[in-house]
Amino acid sequence: MPNIPETISTERIYNGKVFDIRIDAIREGNIEYKREIVVHKGSAVVIPVFPDGTVALVRQYRHAAGKYLLEICAGTLNAGEDPEIGARRELEEEIGVTAGKLEKLCEFYVSPGFLTEKMHLFLATDLTETAQNLGVDEILTVERYSLDNLLEMIRRGEIEDAKTIITILLCQNRER
Numbered sequence: 818m819p820n821i822p823e824t825i826s827t828e829r830i831y832n833g834k835v836f837d838i839r840i841d842a843i844r845e846g847n848i849e850y851k852r853e854i855v856v857h858k859g860s861a862v863v864i865p866v867f868p869d870g871t872v873a874l875v876r877q878y879r880h881a882a883g884k885y886l887l888e889i890c891a892g893t894l895n896a897g898e899d900p901e902i903g904a905r906r907e908l909e910e911e912i913g914v915t916a917g918k919l920e921k922l923c924e925f926y927v928s929p930g931f932l933t934e935k936m937h938l939f940l941a942t943d944l945t946e947t948a949q950n951l952g953v954d955e956i957l958t959v960e961r962y963s964l965d966n967l968l969e970m971i972r973r974g975e976i977e978d979a980k981t982i983i984t985i986l987l988c989q990n991r992e993r
Contacts, residue, residue, distance in 0.1 A: 825849065835893060836934075857934035861903030862891040863919070864984045865912055865941040870963055872988075873912045874981065877957035882977070887960065887970070889981045891936070900924070900937035908941055910950045912959055917943025922987045927979075938984050964988060 822845035831838040837856040842849065865873045879886045892907040894900060901919055909915055922938040951957070962970070967985045970976045976985070 853931060855932045855934075857893070857932060858896055858898075859894045859900065859933075859935045859937065860891050860980075861894055861900050861907050861939065862889055862936050862980050862984060863904040863908045863916075863939045863941050864889050864922075864988060865908060865914055865916065865944055866964075866988070867944055867961070871961040872964060872967060872985075873914070873959050873961050874967075875911055875957040876960055877955070886978050887976055887981070888978045889984045891980060894937075901939065904937065904939040904941070909947055910952075911955070911957065913949040914941075914944040914946050916941035917945065922984065925983070936980055938980070938987065940988060 822843045825842040825844050827842075828840045829837060830840060835857070839854050839856060841852050841854055843852060867873070873890070874887050875890055876885055876887050878884070890907050890911040892903065892910070894903040901921070904919060905916065918941070920940045920942075922940055924935055924937045926932070927934045927936060949959075964985065967976065968989060971982055971985060976982060
């Protein structure tokens with residue numbers, strides 16, 4: 818395994834609510850180059866599966882995509898927050914349920930060429946209904962579908978969100 822390249826300098830050029838942006842100067846052997854990096858605290862993603870086999874997703878407007886998307890419940894982690902705690906928080910905030918059982922499915926970098934965000938995917942079962950606790954700018958509706966229906970929706974191009982597609986595919990062969 819080769820040595821990790823040396824970061825020569827870092828310049829912060831933007832500090833935001835959800836992410837920051839920096840420019841790193843890097844030395845790899847005799848070559849120096851710069852990389853623009855979007856710094857993100859990471860995300861918790863959770864798929865709640867109800868006793869009847871249905872799954873709750875949220876439909877919300879995504880301005881970057883310019884349309885409403887159907888997605889698995891997810892949210893940005895707080896600084897230093899354990900991903901499981903973030904998943905439990907997001908599940909109750911967005912769907913209005915708590916999970917008796919939360920199982921880690923996987924974690925992955927969203928786009929490691931320029932983004933530090935790592936998503937942590939969880940399966941939530943043994944659900945208890947509570948109440949949604951949406952933020953003022955969280956305008957969404959909850960929709961429930963069977964996993965088989967969701968797989969067909971992916972095939973038809975009706976689900977376009979990567980984290981949602983990955984999570985559904987990871988759940989397709991699980992005991993139902």
